[in-house]
Amino acid sequence: MPVSLGEWRVRIGTFMRRRRKEYDYHYFWRKLHNLMKKAKNAEPPKENNNPECNISRTGSSPDANRSPSNTTGQSASSYNVNLNTAQTGPSRDVNNGKGNASSPTLSQSDGPECDVSESGFPRDVNNPGHNDVSHSESSCAQNSGFSIEKETNPVPGITVVTFPVPQPCVEDELDNKDIAINLMSHEYTPKSAQISKTDKPEVDTSESHSHVPADVRGETDRINRDKEETSDSAPSGIEDQSLDLSPKHRIDATNNTDQRTSSIKEVAEYHDSPIYPVLGSGTTSGEADETKGNDCPDMTNILLLRSGDVEQNPGPNDKPGNLTDLELYLLADSMDPSDFRKVGLALGFNEAELSRFEKDQMGNTLYAIYKMLYEWRKRVCDSEAREALVVTLHRIKLVQLADSVQKGQVGDHIPSMTEKEIQLVAEEVKHYLAIHLCQIQADPLNSELVLEFKRIFTNLTLMEEDKGTKLKTPLLYDDLLRTKVNGTYPKRLLVEGEGGVGKTTFCAKIAWDWIHGKAYQDFKLVLVILLRKTEGKTVGEIVKSYLSDNNPVTAKQLDKHIFSNPDDVFLVLDGLDEFAVDLDSNQQVALITLNHLFKSGTVLITSRQWRSDEIRKNADLRKVFAFIAVEGFSAENLSSYITKFFHPDAASSEDLNRFISNNDVIRENMAPYPIYTAMLCIMWKEFDGERREAMSKLQTFSQLFNQMIDFLVDHHLSKHIPSSGIVEGKLGDHCSDIRPHLIYIGWIAFQGLLERRLVFTEEEFQSYPESIDVGCKVGVLTKEKKILPRRDRRNNPKSVVQSVQFPHKLFQEYLSGMYLASLYNTNRNEYDRLIANIIQEAVEYRYLLHFTSAQQKGVGLDIVSRLIALNQKRQPVRIGDGFIVDVAYESQDQAVAKSVADHLSTDSSKTLEINFNMQAHTVSGHTFIMNHRDVVRKV
Ligand SMILES: Nc1ncnc2c1ncn2[C@@H]1O[C@H](COP(=O)(O)OP(=O)(O)OP(=O)(O)O)[C@@H](O)[C@H]1O
CATH class of the missing domain: 1.10.533.10 (Death Domain, Fas)
Known part of the structure; x- marks a missing residue:
């Protein structure tokens, strides 16, 4: 209190x-x-x-107690739909012989082996694109590629579905977001009201926090807007979302400027x-x-x-x-x-x-x-x-x-910062964050399309977990730091969400509001730190890198100031899952995460779920953390985003909105994720009637990526290949020239994933210097020039270094999947070695497994059989059946579906429970493999 x-x-x-x-x-x-x-x-x-x-x-x-991060389980709890499946067929003999490798260390020295001659890019089985596939496993390619055709249902079976709970729900109609609403505790009383808003500067669209009632206009009086913002006549939803968010319990911190x-x-x-x-x-x-x-x-x-x-x-x-x-x-x-x-x-x-x-x-x-x-x-x-x-x-x-x-004076040798120095640091940090964080790359693959934050930012749905029941209730962004946990304002917040759901952008929103005086004004410093870039540095060292060269404050002074004035500093650590360091390493950021340092300071950490388990499963940390889920766009906010994206082309936004609302799979599975919505918008904008029609057949994330990359390659070629070089109007040969580059880039991407590294140097591409160029031109890589701070120039002859990154971690994962699947044909031993290790860490490499299994039938089959074997061994990791179902769904291959259906039918549990916590993707997966199961439907 x-x-x-x-x-x-x-x-x-x-x-x-x-x-x-x-x-x-x-x-x-x-x-x-x-x-x-x-x-x-x-x-x-x-x-x-x-x-x-x-x-x-x-x-x-x-012993540092490192929670096992390698386990997951689809929650088997609760209600709603029970599909009792009766086992009728013989259990399938899955080949699990290759899944037993236990060495967690993966070789990073093996270069890619590209079987370029075998197939061209669009035709290659490894790239299930929209062109013909001349390969024996072409059915998969067809299924997972651009033109999506499903095999006919081989086993229709009996269907009896049970709805044992009072409220019947047909699985087709399951809507995760609605489920989330239903899960609202009846004790939940809205803390403040719905913010009626126009969340955009120029476009006249209304957007709302989903599930959030009524009005908090009264609170806006507290907002201390800076002059520039007040005079900005453009309406912005961001303003509406930007009340004074500072926790009201905070005591005005006494300035600690005395030397x-x-x-x-x-x-x-x-x-x-x-x-x-x-x-x-x-x-x-x-x-x-x-x-x-x-x-x-x-x-x-x-x-x-x-x-x-x-x-x-x-x-x-x-x-x-x-x-x-x-x-x-x-x-x-x-x-x-x-x-x-x-x-x-x-x-x-x-x-x-x-x-x-x-x-x-x-x-x-x-x-x-x-x-x-x-x-x-x-x-x-x-x-x-x-x-x-x-x-x-x-x-x-x-x-x-x-x-x-x-005397309790350790650290007194480091001079304290003066008030003037603190102010200057704050100004420079604001400047840095405004430039480097608060601009949204609306096209994940076009680094040139960077939009001003307020032009495109759209509200995200936040849910807060009740630790006792694990039920989630809606959380207003404005209440982020005002929500009590066990009667106390939490000082540690864990914000979890799937890849691409908007966690980093959420951090940018916090920075934006602080910079523009709209929230968090009790903090003198709001420090957003991208954990993928920390490289074992201290917070002071990272903040120092945000400052101008001539700012005399040292990293140690910053460290001391931050830790001595925890009330003045809000630390926002983005991407725990991208943090290469072990949490028991004693590095400063790890100590903060584990609540050993900066205990009374406010810290918000974002993470994909597999890594956040390291916090969740630690009993002591569970007590101090508040758990918040980012669930992406609500239906209203999706519509708002699309309108803003297409502004001023209202016709296109209406068309896409209609298209999405008529397409269950896209609406439920993809559209809630901002990154996929962004991709859908880009493709909608660029595609003509025929290709738009093909979009309606999209089922999976892998297919969306596949289309996106196909589109980029075509786009690149049409810009760079002289028309004389195009034979009979086909780009095919040129596409096949691009593929080895993508595979090579995929190899580097894969090495990076193993090391949890998302930033690369140009030198790492030196074996294939052309690939980096092609990757940047196509759009799957971006180069960033970094001017070295003066102190680092002494050891480095270059004053400017180039770093190379993927536009998003999901692209790194997708290209890694292309590489891994390509080994299946070109170097099976290497494939076996790598995949065996990846399977051991399946939870961390979930998206990689999705994307890899989607590349071709053989790979999909191999991966699910290894996952099934892993589950059966129950050592050291047991993943849930839902995990395997997700992989099967991404493969979009009927043979893979059958293999998983057989496994589920022989598994001890013959009851399929679809509960409120199940992702829409997993529900789709169950539906996908359902054709191969004999389902008893009980009413
Ligand atoms: N609130 C938002 N408004 C508008 N666009 C958004 C928003 N959130 C995310 N996006 C879009 O989605 C992309 C991916 O979002 P972001 O990087 O924040 O996801 P993430 O959850 O951090 O992903 P990962 O876990 O894979 O790192 C952004 O580059 C941006 O284009």
């Missing part, structure tokens, strides 16, 4: 009465001043090579459980700092600080409390790397243990020291740790460090 200032004053009074000493600021300040002078004059400590270790060990439990101050607040930050009781209760892996917040003996300081009535650092803190994670972190940062072993030995570690710390942290001494200190702290009693560390540091003559630990 937020605590009012008045209440703080009462509490402070209580603590003041309990205090033993008189509070004398001048006395303490003089004392600190003298100590600092003394410290400066102190001789450098002499090294002691023979430390004796007196620290007694009390046992350790060092002398910081350490008390740093310590205080970690002892603030009375303010956020839920947050204070949780740490990861049962670590020992769990209850420190409540034990803090120096609560007076914290309360005084919180009250805003007093100087933040009234002098040395002679009772700095238990050693905090942040102190350990700053201590590691302050320590000379060459002291690592000396300190480690003195703390009781042996050489082997120290080497392990170094090795685990891959030579990063800061993290190795931190890890060592962290492990050491587990071995000693919490209340004795500070004293023990001080004694040890003194003994090995690290006097300054010992003193700073003793």
Whole structure:
């Protein structure tokens, strides 16, 4: 619960009465001043090579508790449709012999082998395009390609469907979004009303938050718009969505600009459980700092600080409390790397243990020291740790460090930022985010079509999970930071969503609102960090890279400022699933994610689901996180997006809207995802009548990608091939010239996925330099010039480096799938080796498996048989049947469907439950394979 200032004053009074000493600021300040002078004059400590270790060990439990991220399960709970399937046919003999490889390490050295001569691009079986396929497995190609033709239903079977619940629902009519509405708890009372709006600058279309009632106009009074925005006469839905979102509980943070101050607040930050009781209760892996917040003996300081009535650092803190994670972190940062072993030995570690710390942290001494200190702290009693560390540091003559630990002043050597510096940093961060984040690439494959944020941004449907029931209720964007979890405003928010549902764009929206003074104004800094680009850097280092060259603030100052002023900073970490680092690595961003650092600061993390399980499955983290799902566009917002996309061509937008509303599969499966809607808009715009007709046959994401890439290749060729080079009006030969490049790019894409890397260097393409060029021209790659910061230029002769990326991770996954499937024909051994490892991590590589299985029948069959085998072994990962059904659906091959149907019929559970949590895609998948099952329909 937020605590009012008045209440703080009462509490402070209580603590003041309990205090033993008189509070004398001048006395303490003089004392600190003298100590600092003394410290400066102190001789450098002499090294002691023979430390004796007196620290007694009390046992350790060092295991970082990394939740298994490799499991998933389609929720088998609940209601609605039961399709009881009776097994009639013999169980299919699935070939699972290849699915047993267990090595998780994938070779990254094997280049692609492109069987170019075998087939041209549009005709190749690996690219189930819209042209003829001269291959024995052509049925799949036809099914998964541009012209989609299904085989006839081989086994119609008996059909009896059960609807055991009061509200019958025919599976054809299942609408996930409606289901979501129905799932609204009846206890749910709208927190605020529907925002009636026109979510676009110029286009006259109304858009609404789906499922969100009534009006919150009254709240708009609180909006502090900047002048520019107020005078902007263009109506924008963004404005409507942009109320003052700052959490109302936040206490006005006292500026921490005094050069002398910081350490008390740093310590205080970690002892603030009375303010956020839920947050204070949780740490990861049962670590020992769990209850420190409540034990803090120096609560007076914290309360005084919180009250805003007093100087933040009234002098040395002679009772700095238990050693905090942040102190350990700053201590590691302050320590000379060459002291690592000396300190480690003195703390009781042996050489082997120290080497392990170094090795685990891959030579990063800061993290190795931190890890060592962290492990050491587990071995000693919490209340004795500070004293023990001080004694040890003194003994090995690290006097300054010992003193700073003793006084709770670790990190004070880094100058605090002045108010002016903080403001300048904020301005430059805003400038950076406005340019680099807040522009939407409306055409995922055309980096030139970048639209201003407010021109195209469209509201997304947000749902909040009730941790007890797992039911989701609608959440207003405006209530993002105002939603209470167990009566408390959460400081950690996990925003989950499928690929392309709009998570990154959602982060951009937060930045946009902060930049334009529409929300989050209680925060001096809103820092959006793309985790795919962090490369093990600290937050300060990342923010430093946002600043201009001549900004003198250092990364360390930024780090210190951020961690010392958690109330002033909103950290938005986008793409946990793209974060290459293990969460138990002790890297700063990982520590923040695990709630070890920046505990009282507000952090929003976005992720695809497979990785967010690392948070969900950790009992301690579950307590502190609020779980929010991004569900993409509602029907209304879809229509609004399309109108904005085609503006001012109202006829086209109406046509596409009509087309989507008449096409169940597209409406249910694709349109809620902004990225697929964007692709549909592009194709609709470019395609003529005949090709538009073909669009209506689209069933799967893979087909949509396939069409998109076909379209891009055609588009590229028509621009770059002189008309004299086109024989009989066909681009076929030229298309086949492009395919090897795409396969090669797919190989690089695949290597990147294995390393969770989405940004590449030009050098990585050096074996096929032409491919990068073709990829950029076609649109499946984008090059970005990056001007190196001045400090990095010393080590790099180039002042500008080129990074190469895919327009979106889903494109990287699609091209990886093309590469992997191509190996099936050209290098089966390599295919077997790679796919065996991928299957072991099936949940992470879900989209890759979808796209790969869609490439050709043999691959689809192979993948589902491996998945089935994996499920049957139940070791180490069990994926749900829904996962396999999804893969079968993407393959659009009847043989694959049959194989999965046989498996489901022989599986122990013969009842198909379609519940509210089931994705529309999975429901379509069940419908797809249903032809091969004998279904008993019970009413
Ligand atoms: N709210 C929105 N308004 C308009 N367009 C959007 C919106 N959200 C997403 N898009 C479009 O969809 C594309 C993909 O969205 P985004 O990158 O945010 O998805 P994501 O959930 O982060 O995907 P992934 O998990 O694969 O990284 C964007 O480039 C943009 O074109």
